Amino acid sequence: MTSHINPRIAIVGAGPAGIYAADILLGRVPDARIDLIEKLPAPYGLVRYGVAPDHPRIRKIIDALHDVLLHPGIRLRCNVEVGVDVTIDELRAAYDGVIIATGADRDLPFTIPGAELAGCVGAADFVAWYDGHPDAPSDWGLDTPSVAVLGAGNVALDVTRILAKHGAALESTDTPDSIIDRLSVSGIRDVHLFARRGPADVRFSALELRELGEQRDVEVIVDPGELELDAHAERMLEQFSQRRIIVRTLTEWAQRPAQGTASRRIHLHFRHNPVRILGADRVEGIEFERTASDPLGRMTGTGELVRYEVGAVYRAIGYRSSPVPGAPFDVDRGVMPHAEGRVLDAEGRAIPRLYATGWIKRGPVGLIGSTKSDAAQTVAHLVDDLASTAPVAGGADPLAGLGAAVDWNGWLRIDEAERRAGAARGRERTKIVSREEMLGHAHVPTMTESIR
Template identity: 55%
Template sequence: MSDRPLSVAVIGAGPAGIYAADILSKSEIETSIDLYERLPAPFGLVRYGVAPDHPRIKQIIVALYKILQRGDIRLIGNVTVGRDITIDEMRAHYDAIIVATGSDRDAPLDIPGIDLEGSYGAADFVSWYDGHPDYPREWPLEAKEVAVLGVGNVALDVARILAKHPDDLMVTEIPENVEKGLRANPITDVHVFGRRGPAQVKFTPLELRELGKVPDVDVIVYEEDFDFDEGSQEAINSSNQTKQVVNTLTDWVMRDEEPTASRRIHLHMLQAPVEILGTDRVEGVRMERTELTGDGSVKGTGMFIDYPVQAVYRAVGYFSSPVEGLPFDDIHGVIPNIEGRVIQPGGDHIPGVYATGWVKRGPVGLIGSTKSDARETITHLVEDAEAGKLDRLADRTDGEPVTALLDDRGVKYTTWQGWEILEEFEKALGEAQGRERVKVVERATMTAISRGEEHDGKLY
């Protein structure tokens, strides 16, 4: 093995990439790690995928911040791999590459009408209200009645942000353009649909309980949607989380008081979407009533219900995007791999190339899963390094030629020090409004602030 540190590039500065870099930095081999991110700011979906009114969940940023603040992992932001630098160029400069690009788009839902105007992906909406720099600054909030398809936490976030009064979001970091959009929102009813029963929904207990505390928003649950089969009972008995969720839903369905709030969130279960109705734009959604089959799964009953809605948001999961220069499984939305070792179509490991996080295993699991996932990938990388399976070219010198290459191409990359400058700027914006921070949305402004360059002051 070479006597110099192992030179590694990690692509993606969300939790998956940061945890992988952290675990590798603490391994038994000496390393030099560069962490690449296509956005000017780090933290991935924790910054751009978690609803702004969830500060407790965003505390994960504190842990990620402490890892990067140490200074032994170099952040290189505002760099798109495949455009600003190719995978082949990276492989020429690094002994190993770890891909941790996550899942950045909506999983498809193939039903008639899905492409009508007024039909949206939840991930796109989340990116809008979280101030993602690569998304439009305006969102068409024109519907009074909306359907949200899916019963995970993202579906709840979308429903809650749609129904919540903007004044109740003004303690958060939402940017000005998002505030303006939400103030014009005429919504009265949000219908959230799940195709299975109460014991199969994917909400976490905390998320569900918080939904019931939103000011001037009633949560309505329907008694006819409550059914439990043997598989449901088994799920309740084996999972305290499932038990808590079912108890909360049961408490709500047993309430006697009439809804009095100006906005309502309806939770519908045992209904599957079959068609989005309308000619030029969304006018309704057709659901098929389902029934449990004994093991927690469902089948259609042939009974259909039409709901008048003017917008539909599909929250049926995330999906990863390909990285140019690497194989990609278009069906499962992952980079093909065996326990994190990226493989070619023939099944052979591409030497020195690894994957971790959602692009490795699909968009399932919480932060804890991401850590164990990274540990598996790093274990194999270290094994390969110690077995001499990585190309250890003598001219690789801690990534310095890479930054020189980016400079030559005029790529305005950002650094950790630049992020700290941008963060102070956002906190100052927030302080002026009595908030913790206000996000800067405009990419050029984010980049200029981070690099200490002049900018036109355009924040969104």
């Protein structure tokens, strides 16, 4: 049991990792008072700004997160940026524990020749655009007829699917009209998805892969020659049912006769390792080395080079976290140095009252739900430390006086404005993109509100 009475905890990041940590902490310490601090005007992080809009079943996680935020022990403060509006040191001085749960918001570095050319972009930026992130570009170039997507995971599938999608297919989602309009006039006709691995080693989920072939006026094309299975692939199919389903789906597509009637096509390529991007001032093509797997399944180059003419390259090779000002950060690994959630200083010592959870703790791996067990580990150590340390001296609230902060009622006003906009279009909601517009709704209180 904690020796603290009503311990004050700050959680930086109001996405799934931060909200799960708050929920677990209140289960362990029911009298805790938790401040959830989020730099964006809206909560929910990855679920709101990282999940493709045509995946409503995943976005339903927001309903569960909303229920957690209703707890009277939680105070929400959005539009507050650590390092700008408040410092880590100020938080550590005012709270009995500070949990960093800021996720992963940047693309992994990509250093092959030509990666600096205009038209070579990261998946994180594109996902932010089509998900209506307030800091994303207001427009996106979709004029080149042929594009390449690099990656072998679900983010690569999402990027590929949205690039090939007709705007009308998103009219029932919360996608802003500006993005639907842009997709409706897209000049893209061919989307090439390239995976370095073979078909039995990709990291797609079987369900998301099948979604590629369920789009209207979009044809999926697979070369049967790229589905040849070596001994390693045969072993993978014997051991993993999901991989068998994936290869079976790819084989079905490869065996279908070419339709030639769809206005957009998705081409799936395997065993292609990018070696250089071609072009003078902007992307004009990309060169790959064909790969093969050794007996242990490791990918090796074959020396065979192939080129494709494309006008843009989308990198979906992984995310990494951004440093939090005032907190340690392992630049090489892209995470906070920690021991089971306790953040460590340069000498490897635990920093009092500072913790980490989620992707900034363990890297961007695993599904959204897997952050629950991750948060449980961090919270367990925080609770242990509460039991063995003295409470911090009471002091000024470091979040007081931040007039631009968005509280719970402010978020509900944004939420209501989005629902009204959606109802006018016959859908559940239409997401507001502009930060200024979001804040405009947030800071107009009604007569019946209770302040939290």
